[in-house]
Amino acid sequence: MGGTVAVRFAAGVVGEARRQAHLAFRPEIGVPTAWRTLCGQEIPAHLAEVADRPAGMPCFGCLSRLPAPQPGAELPPA
Template structure:
């Protein structure tokens, strides 16, 4: 996560499309909501995924990307 991104910023649940990669490469990643001008999503773990190769998920599905989960700062409360 870059320094300018706030914890409250919306994120997408994404993974690579199954018709393009094998199941091993389909971890569920967290990616900041793009501004609409990017052709590549940059996940919280630093992985780049082409927008045309991504599947948007309405809820977590499959194996989570541990590095993405560890990149989320703890909630203050």
């Protein structure tokens, strides 16, 4: 199941100021060994917290690199 997910360091791995919610593309199959975020950061999978929706402060670098929605595409429910 592909799509975009929010990835951040798990609690206790880094200080709270570094626990920004980054965006990454979920692979079609399996879990990557490291999540490559849209801003270019790599977060090792064993140190990551992954969610379908962002939690916490968003990474503005990731947000600015999100692809534009395709014309006629439905927005996910809030």
